[in-house]
Amino acid sequence: MRKITIESNDSQQTLIKFLNKYLNKAPNSLLYKWIRKKKIKVNKKRVESNYKLKEGDILYLYIYDEELEKWIVDNKPFKSLIDVDIAFENSDVMIMDKDQNTLVHAADKSDYGKNLVDFMIDLMISNEEYIPRLETSFRPAIVNRLDRNTRGLVIGAKNRETLLNLNQEQDKISKFYLAIVHGKIDRKIEIQNELEKDDNNQVHVVKSGKKSKTIIRPLKYNDEYSLVEVELLTGRTHQIRVSLSDIGHPILGDRRYGIEDRDKRYKDQQLIAYKLQFSKNISVSSLRGKVIKSKYEKYIYNLYENLVGEVNG
Structure with a gap:
């Protein structure tokens, strides 16, 4: 028999959803059979598969450990292969300041250990903030994405409640970028368009x-x-890059939407997610009114001054 205490990150989800993650190789037919035959109970009582788990509930699995282990994929933690600056951190979030050529998520197996998600999880495990075997249905996750070659701030949610709230309240997080573009822009411009991604x-x-x-x-x-x-x-997707290119001011170094045969020394777009501003009434109280800035703000100002010096020189 195995006993599992439901923690906050595993609460507010149905029993069957939790079991799908905990016994991640087991077919639903087997899980439903165990629930029906009272081999799986909550607080020593029979419940339905759609029972919503609460923090503090105790899940009883009246099944031999040898049988349970057959249906569990062992996700062993591994050491992150990259180092990332942290712009801000508390018990709810880790806001990372990523460089160019760094992935937010793994695109294939070769990227394992070399992306922001793995970095965050590895660091949280080493700090004992996240213990996978105790939080079987929650994994720390990213709230906002950046292109591989865009520098700047990426928000990582450390717990399930923060992840849900931030995903639902994107309108309460103001996101600001800095970019160097071709041509002269001397007035505020509001761009409203419709974008579509192809295959x-x-x-x-x-x-x-x-x-x-x-x-x-x-x-x-x-x-x-x-x-x-x-x-x-x-x-x-690619909203800033496409919108600036569409009005005739592509970003310096943008190989996909930029100007061909110019500024080849810049292999990637000079675009930085440099500031996050959280609303004073956002649900995550530890973030209310906070403004976080990227260290790369100074870099792009210096780059612009060097470009101007070259033009004037």
Whole structure:
């Protein structure tokens, strides 16, 4: 017999959903059979498969350990192969400041241990903030995504409640970027368009696409280049890169949506997710009113000044 105490990260989900994650190789037919035959109980009472678990509930599995182990895939923790700066951290979130050429999630097996999700989980395990065998149905996760070659701030949620709240309240997190673009932008621009992604992950401006809204504010500019602050009011794939290119001001170094045969020394887009501003009434109380900035803000200002010096020199 095995006894499992439900912690906060495993609460507020149905019994069958929890079992799907805990006994992750077991077919549903077997799980339903065990529930029906009272081999699985909650607080020593028979419950239905759709029973919603509460924190503090005790799950009793009247099944031999040898049988249970057959239906559990052992997900062993591994050491992260990358090092990432942390811009802000508390018991709810880890806000990481990622560099270019760093993945947020693993795209294939070769990326395991070399992405932000694995880095966060490895660090939390080493700090004993996350113990996979005790929290079998929750895994720390990312709230916002960045392209591989975009620098800046990525929010990692440390617990299930924070993850759910932040995902539901994206409108209470203001996201600001800095970009160096080709050409002169000397006024505030509000871009409203419709974007659609094709099978090659290329995004196009089309009337039938998803609505997007982007605000561009000039910070520094000359006839050749502009340094702009970009505020995202929606979160579409490649939204900033496509929208700036569509108005004739592609981002410096953008190989997909930029200008061919120019600035080849910049292999990647000069775009930084540099500031996060949390609303004063966001559900996660530890984040209310907080403003977090990226260390890469200084980098892009310096890069712009060097470009201007080259043009004027």
